[in-house]
Amino acid sequence: MSQTTETSRFHRKALASVAAVTLVATGALGTAFLPPSTPAYAQALPQTPITTTEHPPGSFAPIVNRVKPGVVSVKVKLKDDASADEDGGGQNLQNVPPQLRDFFRRFGEGGPGGGMGGGMARPQRHGGGAAQGSGFFISPDGYVVTNNHVVNNAKSVEVTLDDGRTLPAKIIGTDPKTDLALLKVTDGAPFPYVKLSHGAPQVGDWVVAIGNPFGLGGTVTAGIVSARGRDIGAGPYDDFLQIDAPINKGNSGGPTFDVKGEVVGVNTAIASPSGGNVGLAFAIPSETVQAVVDQLRADGKVARGYLGLQIQPVTKDIADSLGLDKAKGALVNSAQDGTPAAKAGLKAGDIVQAVNGEPVTDARELSRKIASLKPGTKVDLTYVRSGKTENAQVTLGTLPNDTKVASANDNGSRGDSQPRLGLSLAPAGQVGAGQEGVAVVAVDPDGPAAAKGIQEGDVILDVGGQPVSNLSDVAGRIRAAETEGRKAVLMRIKNDKGTRFVAIGLQTKNG
Numbered sequence: 090m091s092q093t094t095e096t097s098r099f100h101r102k103a104l105a106s107v108a109a110v111t112l113v114a115t116g117a118l119g120t121a122f123l124p125p126s127t128p129a130y131a132q133a134l135p136q137t138p139i140t141t142t143e144h145p146p147g148s149f150a151p152i153v154n155r156v157k158p159g160v161v162s163v164k165v166k167l168k169d170d171a172s173a174d175e176d177g178g179g180q181n182l183q184n185v186p187p188q189l190r191d192f193f194r195r196f197g198e199g200g201p202g203g204g205m206g207g208g209m210a211r212p213q214r215h216g217g218g219a220a221q222g223s224g225f226f227i228s229p230d231g232y233v234v235t236n237n238h239v240v241n242n243a244k245s246v247e248v249t250l251d252d253g254r255t256l257p258a259k260i261i262g263t264d265p266k267t268d269l270a271l272l273k274v275t276d277g278a279p280f281p282y283v284k285l286s287h288g289a290p291q292v293g294d295w296v297v298a299i300g301n302p303f304g305l306g307g308t309v310t311a312g313i314v315s316a317r318g319r320d321i322g323a324g325p326y327d328d329f330l331q332i333d334a335p336i337n338k339g340n341s342g343g344p345t346f347d348v349k350g351e352v353v354g355v356n357t358a359i360a361s362p363s364g365g366n367v368g369l370a371f372a373i374p375s376e377t378v379q380a381v382v383d384q385l386r387a388d389g390k391v392a393r394g395y396l397g398l399q400i401q402p403v404t405k406d407i408a409d410s411l412g413l414d415k416a417k418g419a420l421v422n423s424a425q426d427g428t429p430a431a432k433a434g435l436k437a438g439d440i441v442q443a444v445n446g447e448p449v450t451d452a453r454e455l456s457r458k459i460a461s462l463k464p465g466t467k468v469d470l471t472y473v474r475s476g477k478t479e480n481a482q483v484t485l486g487t488l489p490n491d492t493k494v495a496s497a498n499d500n501g502s503r504g505d506s507q508p509r510l511g512l513s514l515a516p517a518g519q520v521g522a523g524q525e526g527v528a529v530v531a532v533d534p535d536g537p538a539a540a541k542g543i544q545e546g547d548v549i550l551d552v553g554g555q556p557v558s559n560l561s562d563v564a565g566r567i568r569a570a571e572t573e574g575r576k577a578v579l580m581r582i583k584n585d586k587g588t589r590f591v592a593i594g595l596q597t598k599n600g
């Protein structure tokens with residue numbers, strides 16, 4: 090008997106066994122829990138068959154023919170000092186914004202030890218300091234949307250159109266927090282362009298992705314929206330669409346279309362064991378893209394609304410202790426003096442439950458809603474205080490941008506040999522983390538600070554035995570420790586669990 094025949098027989102037996110187990114389980118549940126005459130679940134089902142008036146297209150060709158001319162391949166020549174940053178599994182993270190690196194490393198390309206892995210729809214790397222990604226025109230005068238990590242560290246950028254033309258492009262602005270970038274092609278206008286959708290797709294909707302995977306421009310794939318509102322741990326504004334259209338390296342920045350030919354998302358990341366597609370792709374929703382692009386086009390940068398609240402999720406225990414029916418909303422830990430929220434009367438213990446009448450599910454959603462609004466916008470907040478519902482109108486401030494990465498190339502210290510802590514810091518008062526110290530706003534998971542257990546939200550009170558209140562203080566204490574020849578610097582760290590001392594090694598990176 091051949092091995093193939095034996096394998097087929099084994100599969101048939103296995104399937105038969107599964108079916109048998111299913112039937113036995115169903116029978117047991119029916120006997121034990123459901124009266125045979127009137128099953129309980131029948132009362133919850135509709136009395137008429139579920140029908141739908143929409144059908145999948147017989148072909149995606151009409152959609153593709155309309156929108157494909159508006160999709161471009163993005164070719165990037167990198168700066169001379171932009172080198173690859175490979176982790177153990179071969180994951181190239183040089184162009185990836187810091188807030189996305191943790192996700193990509195958690196779903197790394199089958200690094201040492203194997204296990205769960207993944208990758209990203211990052212630009213396709215080429216020799217000689219070059220990379221390729223994808224993008225699309227959003228106006229006839231040449232504005233192109235792509236990912237920030239596609240054009241980060243770019244010396245020059247070119248786009249290749251569907252008709253074969255290759256034209257130079259200028260970077261108008263970037264937004265690392267959402268991983269979006271806006272380019273402008275000035276020669277050759279007018280250009281074919283596509284529209285951003287003004288409505289969010291539903292889970293189960295058909296989508297078509299067009300991009301430049303592995304440098305193969307004009308590649309078309311199709312699938313459905315698998316989920317909405319995905320938080321992949323990339324940053325404070327995570328709100329990704331999950332799609333199962335095949336996305337691979339080089340698809341970064343490319344569009345995903347609905348069946349009307351409108352862009353519903355910008356492809357950014359994938360998760361897979363090998364770095365290739367397994368049907369888990371993530372796209373930035375069109376409403377986020379529109380808001381960011383509008384600001385980049387007008388100002389070349391993005392300014393986000395700011396309340397000045399330190400918040401946390403409302404857990405079931407907290408809801409129970411406050412007499413709330415559901416664990417929803419954002420619990421205010423503190424409202425920093427002088428900030429918009431404090432001026433409007435909010436204080437610790439309040440629970441924000443709605444913004445402009447739209448419910449707030451959790452703390453992350455509140456952050457997203459406020460950050461999507463421009464500074465100076467007036468918003469109505471609904472919150473609960475001492476069991477009573479209150480309302481306040483707040484004029485949003487500007488989200489502080491005084492954050493620096495205490496890393497190899499930017500920590501207040503200069504020279505050929507610099508300490509690397511792997512922290513992004515901001516004055517505590519600017520982020521609503523209290524009156525003292527410097528707040529940790531992001532942590533490089535592979536940095537020395539992460540190895541010592543320092544986490545986002547921690548507050549550094551002292552460095553080298555001296556109190557710190559701003560970024561210059563931290564840099565100065567680190568330089569002093571270096572001058573004294575110390576291999577580590579002692580920090581006093583505060584968080585919700587208390588205060589502790591941590592000694593962090595002063596790793597250096599030459600060049």
